[in-house]
Amino acid sequence: MNITLAALISSVIIGMVPRAMPILAGAVGETVSENAGILNLGVEGIMLMGAVTGFVVDYATGSLILAFAAALGVGVVVSSVHALASITFNADQVISGTAIWFLGWGLSGVIFVSMFGNLPVPPSVAVASHVYLPVLSDLPVVGPLIFGEDPFFYLLIAILIGVHFFLFHTKQGLNLRAVGENPAVAEIMGVNVTRYRYASVLFGGLMAGFGGAYLVLSIVGSFYFDITVGAGFIAVALVYFGKWKTPRVFIGSLIFGAVYVLYYSLESVFPSVPYEFFAMWPYIATLVIIILVGSKARAPDSLAKPYSKE
């Protein structure tokens, strides 16, 4: 009970970075997908599929790399259903995305239970070990904050920077954003709308799979039903908060990381308060942020609108 405010703050600051990563991964993928005009509400379901796949593969093979690769692959496969429905068949993206969420949510649980049964204590795997970077990890404040993570953390940050460069500093990124703003115009200008949209949604699935795997393999070390508890939806909300721009999405993910850590810390500080009280904070934070950003955000013009030629 002797936790001082300073200790609380430092635990939040140190803990928020890894906690932010699963959401960030999902949000980076969704940023690309939405910039191309496709809303994928199924991020949550894809994350769960990535999580269960990562766990099962790691449990069976003991290879983290194999586990991550499998989770990414499953993410792509599941999102291809959404791509097919919303791009090729012009289905309503909200409905298709919701279906993907339900599918991933239920299927991940079924897969897990069918392999491990209903155990009182879930089986676990070793989480990814952290990398010690000479000099950098020893820096005060910054060192423990960002230079003591596992390899997948660095990979994700590299992807984040790569996506930012791609979207806003390359010709193909310009084409992709044009597809999201007005696919008809992009088509006239010679851009293959279908190809860009497919690639974007599949990349979104890949990143959601990454997020799920990161949660299980780098943070928790085990899988249980509904382990993401809404992180995928927060990732979608984060794209709105980030106004479809990568840097703001990154900052937003840190805020949510902090809220999560705060919830876990306060839960142990105040055991008399029902933990559900703290558990609702991330979602309240989501609501507040969406209200604050509100109508000021300007989405890509054709976001979530089906497009067909003629």
Added chain:
Amino acid sequence: MKGISKQFPVVLANDNVDFELHSHEIHALLGENGAGKTTLMNILSGVYTPDKGEVYVDGEIARIRNPPDARRYGIGMVYQHFSLIPVFNVAENLWIGEKRGGIRLNYAQIKTSIGETAKHYGIEVNLDKRVEELSVGEQQKVEILKLLFRGARVLVLDEPTSVLTPQESLGLFASLAALKEEGKAIVVITHKLYEILGVADRVTVLRRGKVVFTSPAAGLTREVLTRAMIGAELEVKGVQLTKVESLGSLRLQSVSVRGDRREAAVVSLSLEAKRGEILGVAGVAGNGQRELVEATFGLRPMEAGDIFIDGKRMTGLGTKGRINAGLGYIPEERRTRAVAIGFTLGLNSVLHDHWEKPYVGRGMLSLNPIRRFTRSILEKFDVKGGSENAAARSLSGGNLQKFVVGREVLRGPKYMLAVNPTSGLDVAATEYVRSVLVDSRNAGLGIVLVSEDLDELLALSDRIVVMYKGKLSPSVDHRDFDKLKIGSMMLGEGF
């Protein structure tokens, strides 16, 4: 283009059409709305594929299945609704889908390469500005530059002057003439005869999907072309303006309104429309007209100011209160804002009044009075192709507009807001709607007519005010109308 035919679900848009175009030529493609002009050019530019017929370029059959195909043949089109992305700047808009240059966006390099084309053709645009910050005339220049930058030899412009002021139109025609000298082939699709006679080298007239004739422009008169377009002499009745004693007024006092993006769209604007007059509001689209009308009708909150109808303050009231006070509204977007498109005409006829007697009794809709009212609209306003049980969707644009105008007029309002009431209508429906407006005015209705068609305003209005950047000019009286003067006011002169 030889023997082009294109069948749409309802109409045969092009029926065995032959069309020829040379370099060093401006070719006017004339016809009424629905004559098949745009369809024909959409086939040329690859948006549609023809059911029958071939396109030849330089004497050889050209396979054009999509817009990129057309571009390979050097064919480009400026659509009526511009193909630009408002949030991108000009350079970005021109660079979409570009094959030249490296993967990385190098703005300095992009701007030099676009700038060279712009300079070569004498087109001045600021490449750094976002398209949404440009005027419509400037956006059109961007469109033309876009085609030239992609190496177009054939430029097709669909109704290019419909959104321009007279001055901008003259500027456009001057640049087209210069492009012609460069050897470009230019097609101008239009239904405004008088503009094109001075600039076109040849004229092709389409009517109901068929070519009426193609001939050199020299020696053609407006009368000949009108007859060819319509197929008969059209009685243009000419509008009778008779002064009615004023009974009251719709008055706006220092009204300020914000636009969709919170920008100041209407700035401390005052206006008074009396009963028995048509007050024309001229202006280039996007100068606050839409926000002004919506605020007046109660669809958009006002930041400041007051609205009075016959001296009664309307400011706090919603649309229903204002309708009850005698205000009517003919919105521009007739399919989405004037009717519920899937409802029957019967239900649509009482959209404002269905909660009132005689259309409701004991909490249920009274179908007989509704039917009677609907039929009276259909009969009195010459609405063809519908009954009270037909869905609004099934009416053609012209008939739907007659229905909407009829409903609004028969409800007996004192004042009417009409926004581009004839846009997209054919000549006959246009004349009809205009005559209804004038007759209603003569019967004492006060009409605020907001229109992008300056000719319409000049023909119908008792007074014209010009709206520019959310402000209003002093009104110009009917006897002082001067097209060029009002045109330059639309560009901001005197503001």
